[in-house]
Amino acid sequence: MFQFYNEDCIVGAQKHLASDSVDLIITDPPYGIQGDKLDKHYNRNENFVLDGYVEIPEEEYADFSHKWIQEAERVLKPGGSIYIVSGYSNLIHILNALNKTKLEERNHIIWKYNFGVYTRKKYVSSHYHILFYTKPGKKHTFNTYARFSDSEKTEIGGSSNYHDREDVWIINREYKPGQVKNKNELPTKLLTKMIQYSSNEGDMVCDFFLGSFSTAKIAKGLNRNATGFEISKTAFDYQSAAIDNLEKGSLLSTLRVPDENKFVNCGKKLDDAERQAIIRSYQSALTKGATKKKAIEETSEKHGRGYWSVLKIVDGQKDEEANSENTTEDDLFQYL
Numbered sequence: 001m002f003q004f005y006n007e008d009c010i011v012g013a014q015k016h017l018a019s020d021s022v023d024l025i026i027t028d029p030p031y032g033i034q035g036d037k038l039d040k041h042y043n044r045n046e047n048f049v050l051d052g053y054v055e056i057p058e059e060e061y062a063d064f065s066h067k068w069i070q071e072a073e074r075v076l077k078p079g080g081s082i083y084i085v086s087g088y089s090n091l092i093h094i095l096n097a098l099n100k101t102k103l104e105e106r107n108h109i110i111w112k113y114n115f116g117v118y119t120r121k122k123y124v125s126s127h128y129h130i131l132f133y134t135k136p137g138k139k140h141t142f143n144t145y146a147r148f149s150d151s152e153k154t155e156i157g158g159s160s161n162y163h164d165r166e167d168v169w170i171i172n173r174e175y176k177p178g179q180v181k182n183k184n185e186l187p188t189k190l191l192t193k194m195i196q197y198s199s200n201e202g203d204m205v206c207d208f209f210l211g212s213f214s215t216a217k218i219a220k221g222l223n224r225n226a227t228g229f230e231i232s233k234t235a236f237d238y239q240s241a242a243i244d245n246l247e248k249g250s251l252l253s254t255l256r257v258p259d260e261n262k263f264v265n266c267g268k269k270l271d272d273a274e275r276q277a278i279i280r281s282y283q284s285a286l287t288k289g290a291t292k293k294k295a296i297e298e299t300s301e302k303h304g305r306g307y308w309s310v311l312k313i314v315d316g317q318k319d320e321e322a323n324s325e326n327t328t329e330d331d332l333f334q335y336l
């Protein structure tokens with residue numbers, strides 16, 4: 001289902017979106033810093049920037065943020081996720097509005113990009129904040145191994161999976177010389193990452209501030225459904241026609257496939273018999289003189305389970321926790 005509305009997102013959500021109906025919201029609200037300042041980007045020809053960006057007056061920003069975030073909370077399914085991209089100037093209003101909801105904070109991500117806002121007498125601003133929250137009531141979707149398996153290594157030998165899930169993301173803006181773009185178009189790589197980790201094919205992805213429809217386009221390309229709002233008629237008319245020409249699922253073939261050959265049982269449910277077998281293999285490796293790290297690596301290879309899962313099992317923790325984020329720093333240092 002693809003349904004977009006040329007309307008204010010607060011009124012539009014109330015009219016068109018049922019409560020608990022959206023799996024994932026990715027959105028980039030107007031910045032409340034006077035639209036013309038957004039023109040001052042280093043090395044960009046503004047002739048190709050699509051007119052029609054609608055800004056929110058600074059004095060209305062707090063109230064506006066509160067109202068749309070309240071709607072976002074309502075339409076999210078229990079267990080649904082929301083990512084809000086925000087500059088620093090009005091971050092406080094977004095945080096205050098989030099604090100008034102029951103949404104739970106998962107991460108405060110720093111997105112570092114190129115082509116920052118140009119300044120002369122101070123440092124160039126080249127990062128945004130991404131607030132990742134989830135709605136309580138159900139386990140949230142987080143596809144830990146969607147992009148990198150447990151076994152893959154970076155060029156310097158660290159875990160690729162760990163590296164990809166760090167909360168500082170260095171993703172460049174797309175350089176599109178000679179192409180029409182929205183003032184603050186989010187890059188494909190950034191959107192793909194959020195959509196891969198926090199949704200599954202067939203899920204409903206919503207953007208309250210569609211702009212160039214970048215979220216909706218990537219969602220459609222990744223075989224998700226999409227909905228959302230854009231108040232500017234110019235942007236809406238141009239981009240809603242563009243998204244119609246995009247084929248659903250067309251981006252799936254561009255995704256890298258994690259190398260999971262080594263850990264064939266990664267993500268499968270663990271029963272008691274397998275748990276005991278893993279503990280026996282680990283103890284046997286230790287008896288033969290292996291270090292803890294080596295014994296875990298051998299056991300992990302033998303049983304087709306990732307390093308972390310084996311570590312949790314041998315340390316006597318539950319299967320549930322084997323895939324959780326509650327890893328201690330000591331665990332990390334043993335692995336990195």
Ligand SMILES: C[S@@+](CC[C@H](N)C(=O)[O-])C[C@H]1O[C@@H](n2cnc3c(N)ncnc32)[C@H](O)[C@@H]1O
Pocket residue numbers: 007008009010027028029030031052053054055056182183184185186208209210211212213214215229230231232235
């Ligand atoms: C920062 S831009 C979004 C950019 C978008 N993420 C992209 O990649 O192109 C914010 C957008 O929100 C739109 N907007 C402003 N007020 C709005 C409202 N009340 N309801 C819906 N859209 C609105 C603006 O016209 C602008 O296109």
